[in-house]
Amino acid sequence: MQSAPATRREIPGATVARLPVYLRALRAAAAAGTDVISSEELARAAGVRSSGLRKDLSFLGSYGVRGVGYDVEHLTEEISRELGLHREWSVAIIGMGNLGHALAAYSGFATRGFSVRWLVDSDPAIIGRTIAGKTVIGFPQFEQFADDGVIAVLATPPASAQAVTDQVVALGIRSILNFAPVPVHVPDGVEVRKVDLATELQILAFHGQRAGVEA
Amino acid sequence: MQSAPATRREIPGATVARLPVYLRALRAAAAAGTDVISSEELARAAGVRSSGLRKDLSFLGSYGVRGVGYDVEHLTEEISRELGLHREWSVAIIGMGNLGHALAAYSGFATRGFSVRWLVDSDPAIIGRTIAGKTVIGFPQFEQFADDGVIAVLATPPASAQAVTDQVVALGIRSILNFAPVPVHVPDGVEVRKVDLATELQILAFHGQRAGVEA
DNA sequence: TAGATTGTTAATCGATTAACAATC
DNA sequence: TAGATTGTTAATCGATTAACAATC
Numbered sequence: 001m002q003s004a005p006a007t008r009r010e011i012p013g014a015t016v017a018r019l020p021v022y023l024r025a026l027r028a029a030a031a032a033g034t035d036v037i038s039s040e041e042l043a044r045a046a047g048v049r050s051s052g053l054r055k056d057l058s059f060l061g062s063y064g065v066r067g068v069g070y071d072v073e074h075l076t077e078e079i080s081r082e083l084g085l086h087r088e089w090s091v092a093i094i095g096m097g098n099l100g101h102a103l104a105a106y107s108g109f110a111t112r113g114f115s116v117r118w119l120v121d122s123d124p125a126i127i128g129r130t131i132a133g134k135t136v137i138g139f140p141q142f143e144q145f146a147d148d149g150v151i152a153v154l155a156t157p158p159a160s161a162q163a164v165t166d167q168v169v170a171l172g173i174r175s176i177l178n179f180a181p182v183p184v185h186v187p188d189g190v191e192v193r194k195v196d197l198a199t200e201l202q203i204l205a206f207h208g209q210r211a212g213v214e215a
Numbered sequence: 216m217q218s219a220p221a222t223r224r225e226i227p228g229a230t231v232a233r234l235p236v237y238l239r240a241l242r243a244a245a246a247a248g249t250d251v252i253s254s255e256e257l258a259r260a261a262g263v264r265s266s267g268l269r270k271d272l273s274f275l276g277s278y279g280v281r282g283v284g285y286d287v288e289h290l291t292e293e294i295s296r297e298l299g300l301h302r303e304w305s306v307a308i309i310g311m312g313n314l315g316h317a318l319a320a321y322s323g324f325a326t327r328g329f330s331v332r333w334l335v336d337s338d339p340a341i342i343g344r345t346i347a348g349k350t351v352i353g354f355p356q357f358e359q360f361a362d363d364g365v366i367a368v369l370a371t372p373p374a375s376a377q378a379v380t381d382q383v384v385a386l387g388i389r390s391i392l393n394f395a396p397v398p399v400h401v402p403d404g405v406e407v408r409k410v411d412l413a414t415e416l417q418i419l420a421f422h423g424q425r426a427g428v429e430a
Numbered sequence: 431t432a433g434a435t436t437g438t439t440a441a442t443c444g445a446t447t448a449a450c451a452a453t454c
Numbered sequence: 455t456a457g458a459t460t461g462t463t464a465a466t467c468g469a470t471t472a473a474c475a476a477t478c
Binding site: 055 | 444445446447448449452453454
């Protein structure tokens, strides 16, 4: 087991959130045949400023060459490693309502290396049914597979989101993507990210209305 | 036409992003029969600190009563108005691939007052098909309906995201929810929010890996 | 009045940005 | 060497938080 270099700083949350964006831009560059890329070019592709990009990358280490730029393959590798993408991550979708169905059919997870392995629901009427080629299982069966290499995608109704969260945390899951439109509480060491589609629309409504007033 | 009070401050972006969360918590409180709620209670329901909640609300005006709390109905009304939810907002989903299908079937938009009115695609093989009870139309037909009361939900492949963005902006649309995993560029006065599901998983992977290392 | 809770202040914290010395 | 571009600094900006005076 190797330890990180002593100079390694804690990576700010805002930086972590941008690493996947850089990764995608790097892969696009590689696909276009680019071997070396400058912070200016990469920043443009990622939609950020070059100074911010360089600052973000400086938290990972010193992977650029002054006067030249960044080696696309090497930087891709370093960011992937930093993000933990060399580990196997499986996804379990919990809650097979409307949104759960939609997510089960969505191929965007797989294209980035996350395989949707389990569809879970507590309703006996749904357990056993096949959705997007997979059989829906109940919690007792899911319990055998769940561990800290699994990301739980919560697509339950808001009323049961907290109870289901408590269940998956008890199974050892430490990463939760919450689509239920309520905040859930978790113990330390468990990470929750929240996606709320209706909230995004409401934020757009605010700005749209503003733009109208100001015009 | 009424002008805003002279004391009205510009509302910070971080505050705007939390208003929908407060709104939902207020509606839950109303449904539970609560008439008046303290910042402490509302903050707990919304998953924020009470001091932050009070600061957020202070940007809208002075709607609380010292020693008492906030009138649930009144505050609901004020936040709704601030968010522009009294206007009619229609949603057009652009791009009827896997994710577009999923979003068309998702009922979560409607339950918060946004009605999905149009499904749009450029592929002649898809135009005319019925998805989730609606007929898919092409851009020429969509053009007749698009205006600044429409929110465009981009669910196209990454390669065509920018071109489609340019098209909808040209039609007068000023609010875009971008599910395509690339940044799109828009002129001033057009607001883009980005939802990237795979990115969320990658951020969770980072934290999950970290937790493992530290344990 | 006494108790409760808001609205605001001031301090802290974290993120962004431009500029430039370091260096390939 | 000259030109280019990184990595880092320092300044700015915006967001968060605790504390408390104001006041119902």
